[in-house]
Amino acid sequence: xxxxxxxxxxxxxxxxxxxxxxxxxxxxxxxxxxxxxxxxxxxxxxxxxxxxxxxxxxxxxxxxxxxxxxxxxxxxxxxxxxxxxxxxxxxxxxxxxxxxxxxxxxxxxxxxxxxxxxxxxxxxxxxxxxxxxxxxxxxxxxxxxxxxxxxxxxxxxxxxxxxxxxxxxxxxxxxxxxxxxxxxxxxxxxxxxxxxxxxxxxxxxxxxx
Numbered sequence: 001x002x003x004x005x006x007x008x009x010x011x012x013x014x015x016x017x018x019x020x021x022x023x024x025x026x027x028x029x030x031x032x033x034x035x036x037x038x039x040x041x042x043x044x045x046x047x048x049x050x051x052x053x054x055x056x057x058x059x060x061x062x063x064x065x066x067x068x069x070x071x072x073x074x075x076x077x078x079x080x081x082x083x084x085x086x087x088x089x090x091x092x093x094x095x096x097x098x099x100x101x102x103x104x105x106x107x108x109x110x111x112x113x114x115x116x117x118x119x120x121x122x123x124x125x126x127x128x129x130x131x132x133x134x135x136x137x138x139x140x141x142x143x144x145x146x147x148x149x150x151x152x153x154x155x156x157x158x159x160x161x162x163x164x165x166x167x168x169x170x171x172x173x174x175x176x177x178x179x180x181x182x183x184x185x186x187x188x189x190x191x192x193x194x195x196x197x198x199x200x201x202x203x204x205x206x207x208x209x
Contacts, residue, residue: 158182
């Protein structure tokens with residue numbers, strides 16, 4: 001299996017590459033500058049400059065793009081559109097590192113986590129921009145996408161336990177009543193989905209077991 005990880009130098013991207021390499025998969029890092037991931041091969045190119053020929057031959061493309069500043073938040077939509085347009089009509093699957101703010105907190109799917117009073121104000125613009133990108137992704141029937149939301153507490157420095165609970169559109173809690181997962185365990189779930197391909201054109205979510 002051949003996997004390309006876009007933005008492989010980021011925190012999530014590096015751990016996804018590391019997990020895929022650990023399993024002996026053929027991994028290529030897509031980076032703007034020097035490759036700092038565990039991948040032996042790399043494409044040195046900006047995401048927005050990627051072409052169909054750059055991504056030819058990959059079974060899976062992982063989108064680990066992230067933007068944090070007010071002026072760059074719209075790039076969540078723009079970058080995802082560019083990758084979708086690039087992969088349109090092809091058999092290559094697109095796996096997206098998503099956000100938790102758009103997870104639903106009721107069975108009717110009328111209220112999202114980011115709508116709650118306890119959701120930090122500082123993260124609402126990010127959650128909103130990522131939620132918008134997800135809604136735009138849902139309209140694409142020409143791309144074999146899967147959007148993977150982390151738990152509400154997404155811990156960059158947490159341990160790799162290798163155990164997680166797979167959820168769907170709704171916020172899922174573990175047996176301890178927690179919604180938490182480390183980047184390392186998220187990477188385990190991401191690579192599992194890359195290998196299995198069980199959730200085409202679906203949003204799934206993960207929480208530590």
